Amino acid sequence: MAVLKVIEILANSSKSWxxxxxxxxxxxxxxxxxxxxxxxxxxxxxxKDGKVDEYRVNVKITFEVD
Incomplete structure (x- = not known):
């Protein structure tokens, strides 16, 4: 049985989500x-100036704990 953990991260980009x-x-x-x-x-x-300046996401990342 694997033990998984979830963390929340905020990230951004000038290109896309x-x-x-x-x-x-x-x-x-x-x-x-x-x-x-x-x-x-x-x-x-x-x-900014009527255009999208920065894309932001709030993500949850799941990883296995050793």
């Missing part, structure tokens, strides 16, 4: 092992 999600996983993988999944909990964006 997908890129922001990828940034969250890449950053988390620097200190976490055995990442199993990522769940996008919330998406938002900031606007």
């Amino acid at each position: 997908e890129d922001a999600t990828d940034n969250a996983v890449q950053q988390a993988s620097k200190s976490l092992k055995n990442i199993r999944s990522v769940y996008v909990n919330e998406q938002s964006a900031t606007i």
Whole structure:
């Protein structure tokens, strides 16, 4: 039986929500092992001069505890 833990991470990108999600996983993988999944909990964006300036995601990352 595996023991799993879930953490919540906020990440951003100037490109897209997908890129922001990828940034969250890449950053988390620097200190976490055995990442199993990522769940996008919330998406938002900031606007500057009438255009999307920054994409933001709130994700939950699930990983296996050794």
